[in-house]
Amino acid sequence: MPVCTDYFVPGSKFWNDNIGQIVHEILLRKNIRGLLPLFAIVGGFLVVGAILISSGILPEERAREFRPLTYVSMPSDMKVIQEPTLDENVFIYAINDVAQRGIDIAQRDARVRQILDETTDRKAAVTIAAVQPTVMEDRQSGELLYSSIGQVIITANWQVVDGAPYSEPKNFAEIANKKLESRQQIWHVLVDVDDGQVTQVVQQADRVISDVVKPNLVRADVNMFVPNAIMVDASSTVRWPNSSNLPHNVVGIFNKTAAPDAQGSTGLIPDNNNSTSSSTNDAQSPSVIAIDSGFIQPGRSWQYRFDEAGVFNYLCTIHAEEGMRGTLIIAPSS
Template sequence: MNYGNSNCGVKKELLIMASVVAVFVTGGVILMSSGLLPEEKAKDFNALSNITLKTENIVIKEPTTGDNTYIYAINDVAKQAWEIAEKDSRVQDILAQTRGSAVTIAAVQPTAFVDPGGKVTHSGAGQVMITANWQLVGGRPYTDAESFTAIAGKQGESRQQIWNVFVDMDRQKVNSIANENERVMSNTLRKDIVYGGMNMYMPDAAITQAGSTVKWINESNIPHNVVGTYKTESGQTINNIDSGFFSRNESFQYKFAEKGVFEYHCTIHSEEGMKGTIIVVVP
């Protein structure tokens, strides 16, 4: 056994290792002095303070008497996603299919961010939600608001269909469309009661008398709220009506003192058309 040759080999390996370590140490010192280390750069990075979310909620179309379609976008980039989607033949077929329903179209992606210099950045993935809601009362289409007294005791049914349209912003085309299972909510209607289901209110529009108290009952497994504006005939506008979130079997009620109109929505499900109207009349 030749111990001399073995010792030489060990010394060689130690010299090579020392040289490698020296290179790394020298390189590290240079990077630290120049501020190029990732850790040095990280000290200057603060995502929350340097970048802000750009939200505008741009209303593209309001409902009309002949076309109950509401279209909005969360920012101008998402608006472009809708402008791409509406040219797609498959989307046009969906809109033709939902004609006559209460349709909400929400351009919810891409999210846009603004840096301190005002530059807007966003991903190339857009998303548009198309939601169609329609209701039946006593087996007939319920399209115009009726009084709670007239519909009380009848079977109410609310239906909802949702399509998610995924848009390639870079290629200016629709990649795919996914539709969710139809949601159905049914119950026997009662005077001055609005049921909240799986992202639907039923009835979505109704007439009550001044001095009445309307109650909203949550029958779904997720929380909802009632937020809206009550415009009275006397010219008063009450903007701060907000139930807060209430869960399954919980409720919220509000007394309507005078003639007017209360338009409301659920803040976390408005993109799915979860909104309603209470019309207050004089007895």
């Protein structure tokens, strides 16, 4: 007498009369036979996938081992092309040599020249920053890798006090309690650094900030210092409150040897090895001091006491490309 399992052996009478017939009917009714090649292909993929996973040569597995900074580096070679002066308040810089080509290309474009002419007529504080493309260097071959798309940001800041243009720095005492309106225009100039062409010029909406001038107080607002050029007497303490919702800082060069009416460059970019965030000056300090406030968080403020005459050109390094910079002239005590 056959055992129970013998009934399920293909070819047995029970299989042929019952199970085989049922399977045959299912295959016919559902047309599964036509799907058998697909099942075979899927099964093949599963087998190949299992082999690849076990061998560790899947692209995803190789990507986990990829260390981009092992093969490339990002050179840091910021180029200051023009420092601002009290006579010509224009600051031009590029993040690298390739980006600097974008400035040369932009300045040859008729649209950009018109923008610069208008800002000059307005006696605005102008910042021209070449911020793209980022350059990477292949560590093995030394080849420079970069996109051909460059970006130059042009920012113009100008201010009005009680309806009159404010282009020459005045003492806080002269404009205290008067209404000051600070305006800012920003243009994004896209260039092809390989073809040498300006591809697009886009202007942002104007920014306007209004406030009443308070003695010895410079607001750090939405990418603007208000007022952005001012004069104080020596032995004064100036405070920078952050009235925006973004962090800012005050970083620059205090040149004690520069006369208040100096026309030459007083410097703007400090040496990181010679910075201080102290609120008082050391009597033995050099004639040129680098000052760095550190981050000033929203709602907080930072202050610095200027005991000697000179010129302090400074910027917010976080928003330098959008023209957030200022000038403080310290006049000799009377």
